Amino acid sequence: xxxxxxxxxxxxxxxxxxxxxxxxxxxxxxxxxxxxxxxxxxxxxxxxxxxxxxxxxxxxxx
Amino acid sequence: xxxxxxxxxxxxxxxxxxxxxxxxxxxxxxxxxxxxxxxxxxxxxxxxxxxxxxxxxxxxxxxxxxxxxxxxxxxxxxxxxxxxxxxxxxxxxxxxxxxxxxxxxxxxxxxxxxxxxxxxxxxxxxxxxxxxxxxxxxxxxxxxxxxxxxxxxxxxxxxxxxxxxxxxxxxxxxxxxxxxxxxxxxxxxxxxxxxxxxxxxxxxxxxxxxxxxxxxxxxxxxxxxxxxxxxxxxxxxxxxxxxxxxxxxxxxxxxxxxxxxxxxxxxxxxxxxxxxxxxxxxxxxxxxxxxxxxxxxxxxxxxxxxxxxxxx
Amino acid sequence: xxxxxxxxxxxxxxxxxxxxxxxxxxxxxxxxxxxxxxxxxxxxxxxxxxxxxxxxxxxxxxxxxxxxxxxxxxxxxxxxxxxxxxxxxxxxxxxxxxxxxxxxxxxxxxxxxxxxxxxxxxxxxxxxxxxxxxxxxxxxxxxxxxxxxxxxxxxxxxxxxxxxxxxxxxxxxxxxxxxxxxxxxxxxxxxxxxxxxxxxxxxxxxxxxxxxxxxxxxxxxxxxxxxxxxxxxxxxxxxxxxxxxxxxxxxxxxxxxxxxxxxxxxxxxxxxxxxxxxxxxxxxxxxxxxxxxxxxxxxxxxxxxxxxxxxxxxx
Numbered sequence: 001x002x003x004x005x006x007x008x009x010x011x012x013x014x015x016x017x018x019x020x021x022x023x024x025x026x027x028x029x030x031x032x033x034x035x036x037x038x039x040x041x042x043x044x045x046x047x048x049x050x051x052x053x054x055x056x057x058x059x060x061x062x
Numbered sequence: 063x064x065x066x067x068x069x070x071x072x073x074x075x076x077x078x079x080x081x082x083x084x085x086x087x088x089x090x091x092x093x094x095x096x097x098x099x100x101x102x103x104x105x106x107x108x109x110x111x112x113x114x115x116x117x118x119x120x121x122x123x124x125x126x127x128x129x130x131x132x133x134x135x136x137x138x139x140x141x142x143x144x145x146x147x148x149x150x151x152x153x154x155x156x157x158x159x160x161x162x163x164x165x166x167x168x169x170x171x172x173x174x175x176x177x178x179x180x181x182x183x184x185x186x187x188x189x190x191x192x193x194x195x196x197x198x199x200x201x202x203x204x205x206x207x208x209x210x211x212x213x214x215x216x217x218x219x220x221x222x223x224x225x226x227x228x229x230x231x232x233x234x235x236x237x238x239x240x241x242x243x244x245x246x247x248x249x250x251x252x253x254x255x256x257x258x259x260x261x262x263x264x265x266x267x268x269x270x271x272x273x274x275x276x277x278x279x280x281x282x283x284x285x286x287x288x289x290x291x292x293x294x295x296x297x298x299x300x301x302x303x304x305x306x307x308x309x310x311x312x313x314x315x316x317x318x319x320x321x322x323x324x325x326x327x328x329x330x331x332x333x334x335x336x337x338x339x340x341x342x343x344x345x346x347x348x349x350x351x352x353x354x355x356x357x358x359x360x361x362x363x364x365x366x367x368x369x370x371x372x373x374x
Numbered sequence: 375x376x377x378x379x380x381x382x383x384x385x386x387x388x389x390x391x392x393x394x395x396x397x398x399x400x401x402x403x404x405x406x407x408x409x410x411x412x413x414x415x416x417x418x419x420x421x422x423x424x425x426x427x428x429x430x431x432x433x434x435x436x437x438x439x440x441x442x443x444x445x446x447x448x449x450x451x452x453x454x455x456x457x458x459x460x461x462x463x464x465x466x467x468x469x470x471x472x473x474x475x476x477x478x479x480x481x482x483x484x485x486x487x488x489x490x491x492x493x494x495x496x497x498x499x500x501x502x503x504x505x506x507x508x509x510x511x512x513x514x515x516x517x518x519x520x521x522x523x524x525x526x527x528x529x530x531x532x533x534x535x536x537x538x539x540x541x542x543x544x545x546x547x548x549x550x551x552x553x554x555x556x557x558x559x560x561x562x563x564x565x566x567x568x569x570x571x572x573x574x575x576x577x578x579x580x581x582x583x584x585x586x587x588x589x590x591x592x593x594x595x596x597x598x599x600x601x602x603x604x605x606x607x608x609x610x611x612x613x614x615x616x617x618x619x620x621x622x623x624x625x626x627x628x629x630x631x632x633x634x635x636x637x638x639x640x641x642x643x644x645x646x647x648x649x650x651x652x653x654x655x656x657x658x659x660x661x662x663x664x665x666x667x668x669x670x671x672x673x674x675x676x677x678x679x680x681x682x683x684x685x686x687x688x689x
Contacts, residue, residue: 017681024674031671032468040464041455044667051674058677070491079493085485086502089563093505095528096517108526110541186411193407197400205412211676212419216624218645219665222652223422223429226436246418249411278403309512309627310645314653328516328631338520345513356508360501367504367571 016057023050096349099342107338122339124148125332126165126347130157165344168326172348174237175322176305179244184298186245187252188290192282194253195260196268206254213250217310228315235316243311248301255300255366259293260286296362303352323348423669430663437656450663460664462639463647469554470561470629470643471622475615477562482569483611487603489570490577500574504567511564515631518560522546522632547633553641557629561622569614576610577603609686616679620672644668 007015027047030039070078099107101118130152133141141158144150152159193199194206224243225234233239263286271281287294313325327344331337356363430450434443454460485503489496506514521529525542534541546556580602588598626645629635635642635650642650648668652661 021678021681024678028671028675032464032471034465034468037456037458037461040461044451044455044670047674048670051670051677054674054677075491075493078488078491079496079499082485082488082493082496082499082503085481086499089503089506089566091528092514092518092521092563093509095521096514099520108523110526110531112526112528112531186414189407190411193404197404199404199408205408207677207680209411209415210680211673212415214620214624214672214676214679215419216626216645216648216665216668216672218624218626218648218652219426219668220419220422222658222661222665223425224418225653226425226658227422242414243418246414249414253411278400303508307510307512309510309631313512314649324510324512324627327513336520341520342517345517348513349509352508352510353505356505357501360497360504363508364497364500364504364571367568 011060013057013060013062016060017054020050020054020057023047023053026050093349093353096342097346099339100346102339102342104332104337104339107342119151119339120148121151122337122343124151125337125340126330126343127163128152128159129161129163131160132157164326165323165330168321168323169348171237171320172306172322172324175240175244175320176302178237178241179248179305180298180301182241182245183248183252183301184256184294187249187256187297188287188294190249191253191256191260192286194257196265206257209250209253211250213247217308218314221311221314224311225315235318235320237320240312240316240320240322243315244305244308247308247311248304251304252297252301255297256290256293259290259297263289292362296359296366299355299359299363300366303355306352426662426665426669429659430666432659434659434662435656436658446659450660451667453660454664454667459639460647463642463644466554466639466641467623467625467643470557470625470641471619473555473558474561474565474622475618477558478566478569478618479611479615481562482566482614483573483607485566485570486573486577489574500570503570506564507567509564511628512631514564515560515628518632519547522556524548548637550637550640553633553637557632557641560632561625561628564628565618565621569618572610572614572617573607576607579610580606609682612682613679613686616675616682620675620679623672623675624668 004015004018008019024047027043027045027050030043030046033039098116100122101120102113102116103119103121106113106116106119128148133156135156138153138156138158144153149159194202199205228234228239231239233242267285267289268281271285272278276284307324308322309324312322316322316325323344327341327348330341330344332340431445431447432443433441433446433450435441489500518529521527522545524530524545527541529546530541530544533539533544544552546552546559584602584606585598588602593601624645625643626649629641629643630646630649633641635646648661648664651657651664
């Protein structure tokens, strides 16, 4: 866990890609879940942030 | 007695074999049914219980290739005896053949668009894959990812701007428009597959050729191309299968002149409701080439499927 | 290294050839070879994508080209993301997605496991199993409506034969409760072979020496399956799941031919919903915003897919 936070602080690719992946996955789940309309409404924003983040952080050093 | 401890016992092999063969037979049943229905009469096709044994008939195929119209029995009698065997089949139903159906045209469109786009996407894909494999291309990883992601886009979403663009350019419902579109979609697959195949060819061959005085171009087409031939062939088959099977773009962007067979076959209807033998006949002729291809070329095809999805 | 090679080449080639070599440099060839691909993809993908994004901010309608086109900002996005009907079609997609993946992974993995026992003739039977996924989904889907006919359909007859129910008593594509399963069954029939092939590649990538070592440690077959087979094949399973997930997220041809989205809107998957908005109601601006939402989602999933792909490749 502390490795993970250190990786985030030093802008390493691995942990940041993990964050972006979780955001994308959360956005996709929010888009298709049957529970709350408000989650559906904000799903696109979450996916978009995750995807843009992914494109940026994939250029960070390993 | 010596045996490998990881080799399954013969009893295990038997059980595995029986289960797999059982699944295969079940999964083939719908395909066998398509082929069988094509040779049934309309009455046999909708019989209950479903007919497994039946007298084969070519009615489905005759109806597939002809358009017919109903005439009164008096008019039919006035026409005299039928001149051909297919005339005879049609006249049993008080009908006469008025001309060929559109199936032949649609099938030819599939052939033209399928082969045209396959040739283009394999040609462009091969040279691009060679460049990606051998040279330093700026932003290579981003470009490759972009190329891959274009294939994953939903066709309906892509079709909205393409529809508008093609209308402006006069490309809608033309062979050229469909060939370019399928080429673009297939290009991502062909670049990715071919880059994998070319990566596997040792670079030393080309270096040796360069030392022998070949230019880069010569080294490319005299050394690399023959080595990549099987890879290129199996990529071509995948591109052809995609273009052959594609439906979403075809149904949205073509209506008359350039319509391919997949949007056409479901619209085949008979005199009273759906003419299932004719639909099945059309489907059989359309699907059979791919089935035969798959069985004959199984080694390359199966490798290609996993290669495309698993390897980068 | 390359300079070294170039010098060796230069030394070994006659002057005319050397000039030609220098004339067309590797860099030129790289550009020459990549440019057509990039140009075509720009024309057919990037330019239209850019157009879609701009349209998604307007109220443009293709069937009323003379109406003034107004900039409406994110209004279209707001409308889509608060629309219960759109939400319902995404839920229908989720139902389809989850069940097809579960069934295809279970059956596909089991088949791959059995085929990996290498019984005689396994490659021919593998090919026969693969046949459905090679065929046109629209043509095959259309024929499945015939198999699904009440009474006369082969599928209904088969189910009746197994359960004793009346084959005329149910209609797979006509009933609200059955139609979502009708499309799941056909998709599973068609695409299980794909998952099977990926799993087979995964199983074949496990070196036999690991099993030999486990055998020496007297690990039971059951334990070997859970501690070796499954974990080693898991990255491949992940790939198959992601790939099928993306494919079925955009599912169109098979389902539109099978049920056309009906009865009601029970099988109206996202792509079918989008097609209605774009090409039947001609609400182009609205549909473009819808398309952008799907683009971003698929793009995000594709990035995860490529990440998973790199993990498998590194093995």
